[in-house]
Amino acid sequence: MNDIPFLPFTRPSIDERTIAEVSEVLRSGWLTTGPKCQALEAALSKRFDGRPVRLVNSGTASLELALRLCDIGPGDEVITTPMSWVATANVVLAVGATPVFVDADAATRNIDLDRIEAAITPRTRALLPVDLAGLPVDRDRLNRLAAAHGLRVVEDAAQSFGAQWGGRPIGSFGDLVSFSFHANKNMTFGEGGCLVMNDEAEARRFELLRLQGVQRLPGGGMEVEAWGAKANMTDIAAAIGLGQLRSIDDFNLRRRQLARRYFERWDRSLGFELPPEDTELHGNWHMFQPLLPRAFAAARPDFVAGMKALGFGVGVHYPAMHLFSMFRAMGHARGDFPVAEDIGERTVTLPLFPAMTDADVDRVCAAVTTVMADLQEARP
Numbered sequence: 001m002n003d004i005p006f007l008p009f010t011r012p013s014i015d016e017r018t019i020a021e022v023s024e025v026l027r028s029g030w031l032t033t034g035p036k037c038q039a040l041e042a043a044l045s046k047r048f049d050g051r052p053v054r055l056v057n058s059g060t061a062s063l064e065l066a067l068r069l070c071d072i073g074p075g076d077e078v079i080t081t082p083m084s085w086v087a088t089a090n091v092v093l094a095v096g097a098t099p100v101f102v103d104a105d106a107a108t109r110n111i112d113l114d115r116i117e118a119a120i121t122p123r124t125r126a127l128l129p130v131d132l133a134g135l136p137v138d139r140d141r142l143n144r145l146a147a148a149h150g151l152r153v154v155e156d157a158a159q160s161f162g163a164q165w166g167g168r169p170i171g172s173f174g175d176l177v178s179f180s181f182h183a184n185k186n187m188t189f190g191e192g193g194c195l196v197m198n199d200e201a202e203a204r205r206f207e208l209l210r211l212q213g214v215q216r217l218p219g220g221g222m223e224v225e226a227w228g229a230k231a232n233m234t235d236i237a238a239a240i241g242l243g244q245l246r247s248i249d250d251f252n253l254r255r256r257q258l259a260r261r262y263f264e265r266w267d268r269s270l271g272f273e274l275p276p277e278d279t280e281l282h283g284n285w286h287m288f289q290p291l292l293p294r295a296f297a298a299a300r301p302d303f304v305a306g307m308k309a310l311g312f313g314v315g316v317h318y319p320a321m322h323l324f325s326m327f328r329a330m331g332h333a334r335g336d337f338p339v340a341e342d343i344g345e346r347t348v349t350l351p352l353f354p355a356m357t358d359a360d361v362d363r364v365c366a367a368v369t370t371v372m373a374d375l376q377e378a379r380p
């Protein structure tokens with residue numbers, strides 16, 4: 001038992017060929033944005049049906065600059081979900097606009113599309129949905145809603161690289177689509193992000209936004225007409241990205257098999273609420289997140305500790321965002337978004353990453369059963 005290594009909830013897979021290619025970049029004398037970034041942008045664009053793609057140094061930067069690309073700022077409202085990583089709302093605040101939360105849907109745990117219309121005001125400028133755990137938001141309904149109200153859509157697809165909607169890859173259609181390549185994401189460069197855009201004119205504006213607004217003039221001069229961030233990606237990261245791109249479809253396939261194994265091996269009598277089985281929607285299984293039985297919501301720290309003691313990492317993604325003190329200070333309170341609150345109190349992220357074996361899943365399932373029996377026994 002003691003010689004079985006700790007199983008974290010996620011771990012990146014980087015192959016030796018990629019490590020060698022990163023070494024080549026390090027020896028090349030060109031470390032920052034260069035040929036590797038260009039090659040990766042071209043490769044990503046090809047995946048996304050020829051749509052322009054530009055890399056940045058994080059998914060957060062990609063989202064923030066997407067909002068700036070839409071000229072969203074003070075006085076504007078952006079509709080999003082409280083069930084996400086806080087970056088999703090932070091970027092709205094970063095541009096001076098107001099995040100307007102809409103509760104999650106209990107089945108998908110994504111933004112409740114039935115509640116969006118009621119949240120639209122004359123100030124609403126964009127929808128910012130999140131594909132939680134890589135399960136895509138219904139793109140048909142989303143894009144219909146946006147079109148009917150003249151809204152931009154910034155898809156926070158940070159978690160859904162490789163997922164599909166209606167047989168088409170997320171990113172290959174729609175308005176603006178943002179991905180993250182943070183170390184925990186299905187495809188990672190350590191840190192990184194990219195935005196998929198509609199046309200070259202947008203892509204050109206995005207290039208200015210990501211690097212100081214600087215336009216290079218013929219003859220070596222430069223000009224700055226407007227502010228730009230410092231968010232360009234390095235060729236070191238892009239070399240990792242080119243390596244990851246070779247494997248991402250295999251990674252996601254493996255994640256899918258492991259998720260299926262969880263459904264097969266899970267003890268349903270424990271009373272957890274499992275995520276949607278996703279046989280038609282084609283998510284990328286970024287995370288496997290059962291919800292604890294309601295009676296054990298308050299015991300989540302004990303569950304996490306119990307799993308850890310048995311050698312398994314468990315994450316919490318995420319507490320409902322509007323209950324963070326920053327958002328409470330803006331007027332939010334418990335009860336505002338009861339579905340997101342319920343998910344946020346009970347969600348646990350179990351180990352799921354491509355290098356896991358089927359036996360690992362079986363061990364996690366057995367550990368969950370053991371820990372729940374212990375918790376049951378400890379109840380007053």
Ligand SMILES: *Cc1c(COP(=O)(O)O)cnc(C)c1O
Pocket residue numbers: 057058059060061084085087088130156158159180181182191192193
């Ligand atoms: C990871 C993530 C982000 C931010 O991406 P970074 O690369 O960490 O900046 C934004 N939204 C969601 C839903 C994420 O999971």
